[in-house]
Amino acid sequence: MNQPANGPPTVEIQNLSRDCHEALLLALLAAGPHHGYQLALELEQKSEGAFRFNHGTLYPILHKLEQVGLIRGDWLDEQTKRKRKSYSLTEAGRTRLARQIEAWRSFFFNFFSVIGEETP
Amino acid sequence: MSRFAGVLKKVSDGLDLPQPTRSRILLEMAGDLEDLYEHHRGQGLDEDQAARRAEEAFAVSDEALKHLARIHERNSGLAERVTRQVGTWWEKVLLVIWLLAVILVSEAVVTEVHFFVIISPFVWPIVGLALAALAFTLWKLYQLFLRKPTDPRSFRSGLGALLFLAAASLAISVTGFFYHLRWYAFQVWDGGPEKMFGLLSNWILAISSLMIIGLLTAIFTALVWFLLAGLVARAENRQAAVLLAPA
Numbered sequence: 147m148n149q150p151a152n153g154p155p156t157v158e159i160q161n162l163s164r165d166c167h168e169a170l171l172l173a174l175l176a177a178g179p180h181h182g183y184q185l186a187l188e189l190e191q192k193s194e195g196a197f198r199f200n201h202g203t204l205y206p207i208l209h210k211l212e213q214v215g216l217i218r219g220d221w222l223d224e225q226t227k228r229k230r231k232s233y234s235l236t237e238a239g240r241t242r243l244a245r246q247i248e249a250w251r252s253f254f255f256n257f258f259s260v261i262g263e264e265t266p
Numbered sequence: 267m268s269r270f271a272g273v274l275k276k277v278s279d280g281l282d283l284p285q286p287t288r289s290r291i292l293l294e295m296a297g298d299l300e301d302l303y304e305h306h307r308g309q310g311l312d313e314d315q316a317a318r319r320a321e322e323a324f325a326v327s328d329e330a331l332k333h334l335a336r337i338h339e340r341n342s343g344l345a346e347r348v349t350r351q352v353g354t355w356w357e358k359v360l361l362v363i364w365l366l367a368v369i370l371v372s373e374a375v376v377t378e379v380h381f382f383v384i385i386s387p388f389v390w391p392i393v394g395l396a397l398a399a400l401a402f403t404l405w406k407l408y409q410l411f412l413r414k415p416t417d418p419r420s421f422r423s424g425l426g427a428l429l430f431l432a433a434a435s436l437a438i439s440v441t442g443f444f445y446h447l448r449w450y451a452f453q454v455w456d457g458g459p460e461k462m463f464g465l466l467s468n469w470i471l472a473i474s475s476l477m478i479i480g481l482l483t484a485i486f487t488a489l490v491w492f493l494l495a496g497l498v499a500r501a502e503n504r505q506a507a508v509l510l511a512p513a
Contacts, residue, residue, distance in 0.1 A: 183298040186323070187305065201298065202326030205291070206333040213337060219294075230297035 155249040167207050168216075169246040170197060172239055175217055179234040182208060208233060216242050270299045273321050280331035286422065286502040287338050299324055365489055372482050384468055386476040388442030392435050392483050399431045399487045406494055410501060422498050428491035432484040439480025446473050 157165050174185050174192075185208075186199040211217045216239035219231050235243070268274060274292050281288045299320050306316035402424070450469040454462050 181298060181301060182294065183302040183305070183323075187302075201295075201302070201324045202330045205295070205326075206330055206337055209291075209334065209337050229293050230301065231294040 155245045155252070157249045157253040165246065165249070167199075168211065169243070169250060171207060171211065172216065172235060172243040172246060175233055175235040176240065176243055179220075179232045181230055181232050185233070211239070215239075268296050268300075269303070269317055270296065270321065270324075273299065273324055277326055277331065280326070280328060282335050283338050286499050289502040291334065291338070295324065361489075361492070365493075368482070368485055368489065372486075375478055375482075382475065384471040384475070386442050386446060386472045388438055388445070388476050389479050392438050392476075392480050395431045395435050395438070396483045396487070399428055399483070399490065402427060402431075403490050403494065410494075410497055422495075422502075425491060425495055425498065428487050428494070432487035432491070435480050435483040435487065439477050439484075442476045442480070443473050446476070 170189060171185060174180060174188055180188065182204055183201060186201050186204055189197050189199055208217065208219075212219050212233070215236055217233045218236050219233050222230050222232050274296055277295060278288055278292055281291060283291075302320040302323060303316050306319045307313070311319065406425070446469055450465050453465050457465065
């Protein structure tokens, strides 16, 4: 995502996939803390199978987001005594999500303008 | 023991990272694999089908593993890279001999009658740092052996503070050394050559005790950091070993 000095944030074509993953994960986490596997399952269910995350590719994205402080990982025991990591959105993540949503809205508006259709 | 030891072993082999970092990633994946398995079981699949579905979902490509390693490479600090080097018995023996030597030298120096004749005011902050290091070490030992926290990262968290305390002790010693050097130089300048010998011996007594206490605190603190980091690495490795053992 690009943030010009004046003007709304924009999605860069060359970073489409990365920005898309980031926006989807942040949006899911905005609803509350999730475990990694729950994120993958929920994304698939909510998008009715349109978006699918292989768990193997999910971890690098999650860990990167955690590293840059957009999400936070906490370890939980719960009743099972099994160590599980749960992710939640940080304040920086919330701000980023708001910008992502704006950037994607602008992206689709421009996209459909170019191909001559109205934004659905 | 994990029913997914095969998948986890593949991930472990493909991650070129220090063991503690690798263990944390494996722990996370193991938890998620088990939960996904339970999810599939809840949907009516039998044990084999549920396990197979979970394993398929966790198929990690070499590219993804390299990406994951690149992300964590920058976070695998000096501590993890240095402490994993001490593994063989002779390295441990050398470490213990070094520690004993430092303790014996400290004991011999500090119990010397004239050692505390002139105490520099810079010694007190160093004593404070040493006490802080001691309190932190006791807390970490309690955490490692009695409390056993859930988050594997909390074993390691704050360990770097010991290195900071060691560096601060060194910095205070050096600052004190130059402060006293300057102070006695002015005293000699004002007092004339007849007072020079007395002032010089006072200066030597003040800075020798300061430097010895400062250096010993730094060495001790660094050694304790090294030993604790080794214990933490062992605890993390044990967790990983449990995961990689076949069910």
